[in-house]
Amino acid sequence: MNIFVCIKQVPDTETKITPNGDGTYIETSSIKWIMNPYDEFAVEQALLTKQANSGSTVTVVRVGGVKDTEALRTALAMGADDAILVESDDNLDSFMTAKALKGAIEKSGKTPDVIFTGKQAIDDDCLQVPQLLAGMLNLPSVSVVVGCEETGGTFTLKREVEGGALEVYEVKSPAVIACNKGLNTPRYASLPGIMKAKRKPLAQHSLADVGVSDADRRVKYSGFQLPPEKPAGKKFDAMDEANQASIVAEVVGLLRNEAKVI
Template sequence: MKILVCIKQVPDMESRFKVNGEGTWYEDSDLAWRMNEYDEYAVEQAVQLQSQGGGAEITVLSIGPDRVKEAMKKALAMGADKGLHIQDDSSHKRDPWEIATMIANFARNEGFDLIFTGMQSQDRGSAQVGILVAQMLGIPAVSTVVSFHYDGGTVTVKRELEGGTKAVVKVPTPALFTCQLGLNTPRYPTLPNIMKAKKKELTSIPAAQVLSEPAAVVSTRALFVPQKKGGARVLEGEVSVLVTQLVGILKEKTGLVK
């Protein structure tokens, strides 16, 4: 069985963000970087499946500049067998369609039985890439997976729906799954596995090998921090007094209260 796990390197969400000089994305020079949280669940699920036996081989894929290899090395230390890095310094400018096209063009002739992605990335949050990849490959896709069971050529999963409800879905392989928080508990790479990961295959190919231009379907025209528009006003005192104050404020600010 062959498994592909697609991961993304994203800034640590505790970082202090600044808009870059072009005004179209954030400045990335002084940020701390990590593997996208949702993708950690995808890697863990693949490794758990591999541990069940059957000779599964896990390939981890990531698109971006050279620094994304650090996130890939973590995936290799968690248990993935090899990595495919699509070298692309302009990955942050690409829309979900382009990113999905690169992944699908690589995966199309590789014969993967299962493809795992995170539900969404923490920086863009489009939640589109995984589903687009499945569409391009012509295979089933199940999103927001919170429970996973593989039995031969069939996978049974639970999907998280709005309102906290769950839906049980059964699909044949090959298939793609986007992983939601709570699917599992991602492992911490041990020191021996970190050392082993250094010897695992990590191949880089140029983006042009899996994506032919023209340019993006969608591009970012401007990115900016919203301006502050004043603060809150705290009312204190007895309820009867507060009601009078509140009505007065509503009359003053909106003119809707008579």
């Protein structure tokens, strides 16, 4: 099987984010980047599918800046066979990203039997790229997947829906599967895996190479700004029992009229 995994490199959740000078994106020069957490489940499921199908290969694909390839190297260290990087700015919209992924997969020369992705990226939370990619490739797609079994090229997928219920789908390959937390337990990269990752193939393409131009942009970003600072909290001294009733009344009044939470 030709197995592809689409991953995204996102800011570490503990990184302090600041807008760039013109407010069109965030300042990226000092950010620590990690693999999008939902994509870790996609990589693991790809590796499990490879193990169950002798002779399969796993190719990871990423669209983004070339300055740091940490996410791709992590996936290679986990056990992926090769990687593709489409060099671009990090502020592409979902349509451009999906089209770049499609072009990179087609340029690889391998026909995909299955494409795994995370259900969403934790930075923009758009939840659009897997479905857009499936539409562009004319493939069936199932998202928010928490259970995956494959037999003879047919995938039985469990999908979360509101209320805690599960939907069960049977999909024949090729297909796009967007993975959710709980699908599996992503493995840690071993030291030998990390060393091998440095020697595994990593192809690099420009947006033009994969047929994407600025004319494909559907969304333009502007006005990035930090949220307003939270006002200082208020403290009340209720140690004196004689004042407790009036203080409680004051606190309740503030919660109702100022904070508007009751």
